Each structure stands twice: as structure tokens, then as C-alpha cells.
Amino acid sequence: MTTTASTRSAALPSADALSPLTVQPPLPLAFVRGEAVHLRPDDLYIPPDALEVLLEAFEGPLDFLLYLIRKHKFDIVDLPVNEITRQYMDYIDLMQGMNFELAAEYLVMAAMLAEIKSRLLLPRHDHQSETELDPRAELIRRLQEYEQFKQAATDLDAQPRQDRDFFLVKADLAENFAPLVILPEVSLADLVAALSEVAKRVKDFQHHHISKEKLSTRERMSRILEQLRAGQGYLLFEQCFSLDEGKAGVVVSFLAILELVKEKLVLLEQVQAYGQIHLKLA
Amino acid sequence: MATKINDSQLAQLLEATLFASERPLLPDELMATVLSDFSISNKRLLQVLKQLMLDYQGRGIELVSTASGYRFQTKSEWSEYLARLWPERSPRYSRAVLETLALIAYRQPVTRGEIEAVRGVTVSSQIMRTLLDRGWVKVVGHKEVPGRPGLYATTKEFLNYFGLNDLASLPALTEFSAQSVLSMETEALFATAASDPTNLPGTPALQTGTANTVGMTEEEI
Amino acid sequence: MATKINDSQLAQLLEATLFASERPLLPDELMATVLSDFSISNKRLLQVLKQLMLDYQGRGIELVSTASGYRFQTKSEWSEYLARLWPERSPRYSRAVLETLALIAYRQPVTRGEIEAVRGVTVSSQIMRTLLDRGWVKVVGHKEVPGRPGLYATTKEFLNYFGLNDLASLPALTEFSAQSVLSMETEALFATAASDPTNLPGTPALQTGTANTVGMTEEEI
Numbered sequence: 001m002t003t004t005a006s007t008r009s010a011a012l013p014s015a016d017a018l019s020p021l022t023v024q025p026p027l028p029l030a031f032v033r034g035e036a037v038h039l040r041p042d043d044l045y046i047p048p049d050a051l052e053v054l055l056e057a058f059e060g061p062l063d064f065l066l067y068l069i070r071k072h073k074f075d076i077v078d079l080p081v082n083e084i085t086r087q088y089m090d091y092i093d094l095m096q097g098m099n100f101e102l103a104a105e106y107l108v109m110a111a112m113l114a115e116i117k118s119r120l121l122l123p124r125h126d127h128q129s130e131t132e133l134d135p136r137a138e139l140i141r142r143l144q145e146y147e148q149f150k151q152a153a154t155d156l157d158a159q160p161r162q163d164r165d166f167f168l169v170k171a172d173l174a175e176n177f178a179p180l181v182i183l184p185e186v187s188l189a190d191l192v193a194a195l196s197e198v199a200k201r202v203k204d205f206q207h208h209h210i211s212k213e214k215l216s217t218r219e220r221m222s223r224i225l226e227q228l229r230a231g232q233g234y235l236l237f238e239q240c241f242s243l244d245e246g247k248a249g250v251v252v253s254f255l256a257i258l259e260l261v262k263e264k265l266v267l268l269e270q271v272q273a274y275g276q277i278h279l280k281l282a
Numbered sequence: 283m284a285t286k287i288n289d290s291q292l293a294q295l296l297e298a299t300l301f302a303s304e305r306p307l308l309p310d311e312l313m314a315t316v317l318s319d320f321s322i323s324n325k326r327l328l329q330v331l332k333q334l335m336l337d338y339q340g341r342g343i344e345l346v347s348t349a350s351g352y353r354f355q356t357k358s359e360w361s362e363y364l365a366r367l368w369p370e371r372s373p374r375y376s377r378a379v380l381e382t383l384a385l386i387a388y389r390q391p392v393t394r395g396e397i398e399a400v401r402g403v404t405v406s407s408q409i410m411r412t413l414l415d416r417g418w419v420k421v422v423g424h425k426e427v428p429g430r431p432g433l434y435a436t437t438k439e440f441l442n443y444f445g446l447n448d449l450a451s452l453p454a455l456t457e458f459s460a461q462s463v464l465s466m467e468t469e470a471l472f473a474t475a476a477s478d479p480t481n482l483p484g485t486p487a488l489q490t491g492t493a494n495t496v497g498m499t500e501e502e503i
Numbered sequence: 504m505a506t507k508i509n510d511s512q513l514a515q516l517l518e519a520t521l522f523a524s525e526r527p528l529l530p531d532e533l534m535a536t537v538l539s540d541f542s543i544s545n546k547r548l549l550q551v552l553k554q555l556m557l558d559y560q561g562r563g564i565e566l567v568s569t570a571s572g573y574r575f576q577t578k579s580e581w582s583e584y585l586a587r588l589w590p591e592r593s594p595r596y597s598r599a600v601l602e603t604l605a606l607i608a609y610r611q612p613v614t615r616g617e618i619e620a621v622r623g624v625t626v627s628s629q630i631m632r633t634l635l636d637r638g639w640v641k642v643v644g645h646k647e648v649p650g651r652p653g654l655y656a657t658t659k660e661f662l663n664y665f666g667l668n669d670l671a672s673l674p675a676l677t678e679f680s681a682q683s684v685l686s687m688e689t690e691a692l693f694a695t696a697a698s699d700p701t702n703l704p705g706t707p708a709l710q711t712g713t714a715n716t717v718g719m720t721e722e723e724i
Contacts, residue, residue, distance in 0.1 A: 222435030342518030
């Protein structure tokens with residue numbers, strides 16, 4: 001961006017060079033405050049849009065005033081209002097003489113400069129206190145403030161910037177990457193609600209009295225079926241019982257086996273009387 | 283920088299380019315873009331790329347050469363952890379899934395046909411797949427009827443997920459047979475659960491039922 | 504890998520993570536995602552990140568800390584070459600846009616009217632639109648004066664884009680004292696003008712400049 005800045009400013013000298021006072025051509029193209037403006041000297045050609053470009057080179061009247069001040073190495077706090085006003089007016093008049101439409105801000109500034117100038121011309125009265133505000137003070141403050149932010153804009157532009165001074169980087173994901181899927185949460189209450197929905201729909205559901213015992217039995221049924229599958233479809237009857245479950249466990253297992261047989265899921269085999277009983281997948 | 287570039291600078295430029303690029307880049311493409319100012323032999327380019335690959339050994343990323351060019355990618359051993367950066371939330375379970383799960387929990391072992399008979403609608407394979415994939419149900423056997431349909435039961439993971447010791451700890455439904463009572467009881471259950479979240483399952487209301495039932499069972503033996 | 508991870512592995516995992524992520528990541532975010540299995544102190548994490556920063560010195564990319572967290576980016580010395588890969592990405596901004604942005608950055612929250620008062624010109628809607636569209640500024644409230652003008656402030660994206668941690672990292676505002684020297688820009692200007700007396704309006708030199716300026720104005724956003 002610094003390149004841009006310098007390219008831009010390279011066009012700035014033209015503002016001064018355009019000053020009507022330095023050119024001496026035979027045929028004035030315009031008159032400004034009685035003075036001839038020769039926009040087309042013998043050996044020079046001015047592109048018709050040059051003035052417009054010039055105008056665009058400044059960010060407004062404050063920017064232009066700053067330029068004039070800096071060009072003449074004036075001090076802002078010592079603003080030589082006469083000289084600055086004269087130059088500013090020359091510029092404005094030239095532009096208006098060329099029928100360029102100036103932004104209203106430029107004319108407002110012209111009026112302000114004229115007012116400051118006239119107030120400075122008024123004779124100072126003795127009783128005026130030293131502390132009375134200098135008519136230039138507000139303008140000086142604004143110029144200083146503007147200059148500060150003009151510089152800040154330049155500094156900001158010089159700041160390393162993404163996609164100009166640096167680029168964001170990214171590595172692809174390894175082939176074995178698989179997204180993490182968060183599975184939905186379900187609560188026990190959801191289950192109860194779901195079952196009650198079914199119950200509401202199915203009238204005869206109430207005949208299926210699902211009780212604790214029944215549940216334990218059905219769970220045991222599942223477990224025995226699993227054991228059977230693990231044992232290639234065969235299971236010793238005793239293997240269905242675990243002593244550390246106590247009597248309750250034995251009863252539940254026994255009921256589960258009976259239920260499995262009743263539902264024709266399991267066959268019971270006894271090769272000889274009092275021999276070993278086997279469970280077999282039906 | 284002029285048209286001269288040393289190997290270290292070349293490696294830096296290639297590194298910056300391959301990391302910044304959204305797609306793999308072929309040597310020819312590198313030559314035609316970022317390297318167009320320099321006269322670099324193909325051999326030298328490949329050498330520097332090879333050195334870059336070596337530089338990244340022992341790091342979390344690697345430079346690989348694919349058909350479409352060179353690219354940096356994360357090492358496969360970190361994929362599991364990287365997955366946590368972009369978790370995907372799957373949608374809530376449908377009513378059909380929850381009803382099927384409830385029926386398997388309370389009526390196991392049960393066939394799909396039996397579930398369909400109670401629910402009055404077809405149970406899609408998608409529903410069964412969802413529950414099997416979640417690891418909450420499994421096939422524990424086959425019913426010896428034509429077609430040998432699978433018998434579904436709940437798993438240990440199912441009990442673990444719901445914080446249950448066994449299926450008997452599931453809320454009892456015997457008392458809920460009448461519809462009105464059912465919804466009231468359910469509401470009571472929720473209310474109690476909300477007021478004492480540590481007491482689920484087996485909220486006081488429920489515990490009474492449970493104790494009774496279990497107690498009876500034990501005395502009956 | 505269990506809940507233990509050594510520094511080298513941690514560096515690898517962080518490297519893979521920061522390279523794979525599309526956006527910068529804060530230490531807290533790292534802790535909550537890829538590092539959630541490990542018990543790592545904040546201090547250790549920052550140490551390893553610092554070591555990672557050092558590891559990449561002398562490479563084509565660097566690890567930096569921005570307002571939104573840590574990220575890898577290419578080193579600025581290669582931008583000229585890399586820009587060839589994405590000529591469309593780097594728009595230039597007009598002085599009007601930059602001055603407005605600077606005022607919002609340093610004076611926030613600020614109204615458009617307040618910006619206009621400092622700049623001495625109207626701030627076009629186009630300028631505000633550019634900054635808003637870019638995501639660099641946003642309206643953070645309304646000033647309780649007639650018309651309730653919007654109050655503008657810069658965003659996190661603004662800081663990220665300029666590689667800044669916070670607003671305090673912005674360049675300090677220059678204090679222009681009474682004896683303030685000519686800005687370098689102006690000085691250079693006169694040097695050019697003095698050394699090249701032909702640089703008067705309408706000379707070929709200016710015309711070139713004009714063409715540039717006009718062309719640029721159109722490119723500028």
C-alpha cells in the first residue's frame with residue numbers, strides 16, 4: 001500500500017504547478033480575480049480531467065489546507081491566515097472558473113477562512129483579555145486533529161494485512177479423519193412417554209401387564225438366549241442358574257426357561273431319566 | 283528478491299505456498315505461479331520438496347504427494363482428537379424410534395413383527411439400524427417360525443446409559459394400564475424427578491411400586 | 504493414548520489442530536476440544552505454544568496470536584509471490600475508507616456525524632457499506648440524540664485481519680506538535696518536484712500519474 005500512497009502523492013505537485021501565477025501564455029483561457037489563467041501553455045497540454053483528478057487527490061478542504069501549510073513549511077499553530085486564505089481562494093476560484101462543481105465543504109471552508117481573516121483585521125481593543133479566543137484556534141484544532149487521523153490511516157494501511165501481507169494457511173485432514181457425531185440424548189422419561197403413547201393407541205395393551213417380575217423374567221430370557229448363542233446353541237440346564245443370585249435369581253431363571261419353552265424359542269432335552277438337562281435353541 | 287533464490291528460501295516459499303493453497307499444487311503449477319521469477323530446474327524443485335517432506339517428519343502434519351499435486355495434511359494419529367473440533371449433532375430420535383426402543387426394553391426378547399403388531403405400523407429397517415448402531419439393542423436369537431425373525435433385546439450399554447442396574451429398575455407400568463392414570467403418573471414422575479434429580483430412576487413414587495413388587499417377589503419364593 | 508501426553512506429542516497435536524482449523528483458536532477452545540482428554544495446565548499449554556512459535560522461525564509460515572486466538576499464517580516476505588496465486592483477494596482501500604476506519608478504530612464508539620466532523624467531508628454510505636460488508640466495523644448502539652445515529656465500533660475480524668491481539672496493539676496516534684516536521688510523504692513530494700522541473704501539469708509524467716490515479720480509484724473499494 002505504500003506504493004499506492006507514493007503514486008498518489010506524486011500527483012500532488014500539480015496542485016501547486018497549476019497555480020495561475022507562474023504561467024505566461026499569450027491567450028488566457030480564464031480570468032480569476034482579474035488575473036489571466038493560462039491552462040494551455042505553448043508547450044504543455046493539460047488533460048481535461050486533470051483538475052478533477054487533482055480535486056480527488058484531496059480528502060476535503062482540511063486535507064487541502066494541510067497540504068498548503070506543509071508545502072510552505074508553515075507552522076499549523078502559527079497559521080498565517082492571510083497567505084493561506086489567498087492561496088485557498090485562488091484554488092477555489094480557479095476551479096469555479098473552470099466550471100467544476102466543488103463539494104460544498106470547500107465553499108464552507110472558504111467562508112470560514114474569510115471570516116477568520118476579517119476578524120483578525122478588526123482592531124484589537126485594549127480591554128480585550130489575553131485569553132480571548134484566537135479566531136484561528138478552532139481551525140487549528142481541527143487541522144491538527146485531522147492530520148492525526150490522516151496519519152493514523154496511513155499507519156493502519158502500513159499494518160500487515162491479511163490477503164495482502166500474509167495469507168491464512170490450512171492443512172487438509174488425514175484420510176482416516178471421521179467426524180465426531182454427537183448422538184441424541186434420551187431420558188428414561190422419554191421412554192416411559194413413548195410406551196404410554198403406544199398404550200394409548202393400542203387398547204389391548206393393558207392386557208399385557210408388564211410387571212417387575214415379568215421384566216426380570218424377560219431380561220433373563222434375553223440373557224439365556226445370548227448364552228445359548230455363545231454356546232453354539234447348547235447350554236447345560238445348571239448353567240442357567242447362579243447360586244450367588246439367591247433363591248430369587250433361581251426362580252427368575254426357571255420362569256425364564258419355562259417362558260422360553262412356552263414361546264417355542266428353546267427346547268429342553270434330557271437323554272435319560274435323571275440325566276443332564278440341556279437347553280437347545282429351537 | 284531477484285531471480286536468484288537459495289534452497290532455504292525456496293523451501294520457505296514452497297512451504298508458504300502449499301500451506302496457503304486451498305488445493306494440492308503440481309510442480310508445473312508452482313513453476314508457473316510463485317516460482318515464475320526464478321529459473322529453477324525441475325530436479326532442484328523436486329529435491330527441495332523432498333527435503334520439506336523430511337523436515338515435517340515428527341511433526342503433527344506431513345507433506346504428501348498425490349496425483350493432483352503436493353499438499354500438507356494432518357497426521358492420521360491425531361484424527362480422533364481433531365474430530366472434536368467439529369462435532370456433528372445428529373437429530374433427535376423420532377417417536378417411532380423411542381416407541382420401538384420402549385417396546386424392546388419392556389417386552390424383550392421380541393421380534394420386529396411383534397413390535398409391529400403392538401405399534402400397529404411397520405417398523406422400518408432404518409429404525410432398527412438406529413438402535414443397533416447406538417448399541418442399545420442387539421439380536422439375541424431367532425424365533426423358530428417361518429423366516430426365523432431376529433429376537434431383539436436391550437444391551438448392557440442401554441442399562442448403563444439410563445443408569446439402571448437391571449431391567450427391573452425400569453419404571454413399572456402395571457399401574458398405568460388406565461390411560462388417565464398413566465398420564466397422571468407420568469406427570470408425577472416428572473415432577474418428582476425434577477425436584478430430586480439424584481433420585482432417578484426409582485423416584486419415591488416409583489420406589490414404592492418397586493419395593494412392593496420386589497418385596498412380593500422375594501416373599502413369594 | 505491415555506490421559507498422559509508428553510510435550511512433543513502435545514506440540515504435534517496443537518500443530519495438527521491449528522493447521523486444520525479454519526479459524527484461530529483460543530487456549531480455552533483448545534482445552535475444551537482436542538485437549539479435553541488430557542489434564543494440561545494452562546501454563547504448560549502456553550509454553551508449548553510458545554515453543555511452537557519458535558520452531559517456525561526461519562520457515563515460510565509462522566504461528567501468531569490474534570484477538571480470536573492462535574493461528575498459522577504465511578510470513579510477510581513471501582506475500583509478493585503468493586499474491587500471484589490469488590490476484591483477486593487483495594483489494595486496495597481508498598484513503599476515505601482508511602481514514603474512516605482509523606477514526607472508528609481510535610474513537611469508537613463513534614457516529615458517522617462525528618467522523619464527518621473530523622474529516623471535514625461527508626462520509627458516503629458507500630464507505631460505511633464497504634466497512635460493514637467487510638465485517639471490520641459494526642453498529643454497537645445508538646447515540647441518544649435526535650435521529651439516534653448509530654454508534655460504530657470495530658470488530659474482532661478487524662483485529663484478526665490486521666493480525667492484532669487487541670485495540671491497544673494499534674499503532675499509537677502521532678502527536679503533531681507545533682514544530683511538527685513535514686511528513687515524509689510531503690517531503691518526498693517536494694524532492695520529486697524539485698528534481699524534476701518538467702513535472703508540471705500536463706506533462707507526460709503527470710499523465711501517467713493521472714492514469715494511475717484514475718485507474719486506482721476505480722479499483723479501490
